[in-house]
Amino acid sequence: MRARGPGDRQVEARTGQLAAVEGRISPQDLGLRNDTQVEAFRRINRFLVAQGTVPGVQLGHGGRKASTGQPWKGGAPLAPDAGGGRPVAPSPLPFAEGLAVPDELTVDQIRLIVRQFADAARRALAAGFEVVEVHGAHGYLINEFLSPYSNHRTDAYGGDHDNRTRFALEVVDTVREVRPQDKPLFFRIPATEWPADGGWSADDTVRLAADLHAHGVDLLDMSTGGNVPGARIPVEPGYQVPFAARVRAETPMPVAAVGLLTEPAQTAKILLNSEADAVLLGRELLRDPYWAQRAARELGGEVHRPAPYHRSA
Template structure:
């Protein structure tokens, strides 16, 4: 098994084990994909990736990180995404849509505009969360969701999965990482509820399990469901950690999850993250070994030999790449050459092979 071995998830077989990690582009209008998304994602498909994961796509309007995020809460948003899907798939890459809800981290400006909160008077909205605890000091307190609103959130994920099917995606990923809504329910640092969705591990993981079950019920049985988690909050005590991540992953496989995409952090702005090359791969390895589920590794994986080692050494089944793919959309072709493998060159580029 190596970086250019095919990977089969249910009926979907990827041509290699390189995935373009979901990366927000903050370039949508009314949640709709446009030419930027076509060129951005299409270039990485032509560059040889096995799986192209579309950015966090909000299941309801108030679930967007920013007003410029992609969304799939309306049927009118299907065809703009389908246009991009068709092109990406035509280049030989499989497509995956990340279904997301930002929770208390919603209604913010794009990073190049400072990333701060956007007030309702400026086109923003009041974020929602498990508990009325803001992400940062000085932010407005979010609205704590009641039981009826939680049922609506679960149904919003399911409805978005139905639309993703209509758009032609071959996989969906449920975003339960990086301090967004589902992660907020997982961690005791952001979840202070006393009802069935707070307190114990069983209760804190309930919403994730309900969302997974609802999406799996709507998603075609032969196609895979992936879940992204943050393995740890990177706090000394009281937060979500890798032991709980193992336990969660162990319970996701019976619900129909094919792969756990293992990232970390994002819940609190004060976390001290010891970032470095491959700094999260060990989490993917432990979850793979102890939970007996396929995993994806992500985080500062930048060299062909490094990515290949992750697969060959059994740390993960899939390597997800973000910033390196921004720097070099043709990383898979370069990696294939460096590793002595056949790269999936587009016929239009064969003269440069």
């Protein structure tokens, strides 16, 4: 679930600087832009809690990947009359040939986006989300600032490592200020760009992980890629786990492993070998919504079942 915050049209009423700018990837993305949406999520989250689960939300900005159609309909850039807008980015560099050239963000716009992350986090808290994850990976806005591949700025938000990570840390700081200390804050990071000459590296990730821990992030969600089109990624079961293991070994940051983790025994081995503190599943749960029950059965554990499902025990 991704909440639209930065660049939304609510801001247009307060400032002309971000007029017609969209932070959503597609017009169909969920958001936390107003109190009406907060109340809608509050009802959903009350139900989730009553069923024994913990609601969480991912907050992000699409950056130069924003204002496109639904992926299953081709994901092409959308004109304003189709619900799209002008994408923004650290530098005026399109993600790939044929995609829109984004507008380069001004410093004032960057600061506004940081505040909007805080606004979205504040609404997430009011809506009953127990966990918030800041999406800093997969070629979206925060990732675009991190990588010298997509960030060619020469001001305080570009150039060396400290400048390129400044925006990410400012977002984390403002979101952390909103979140009570007992409410977890996660950060999704691109561990590598596989590799791109001059791109974000595993060494960069280790360095940023330590900084994120110092700034109050509770867990690092270790993904890879997404900012360099055509990157050659050696996709295989557990292919991203070594990055999580390295960060866990070299920093105090707790980490979660992701990516082609499909079998209960596979995920249990990752935890037993101390390669990660948690495993996160996405697409596998779409393929198998009862994965947790299968894992409990195969590994000899138990999982909570909502009352209407008691007969499935």
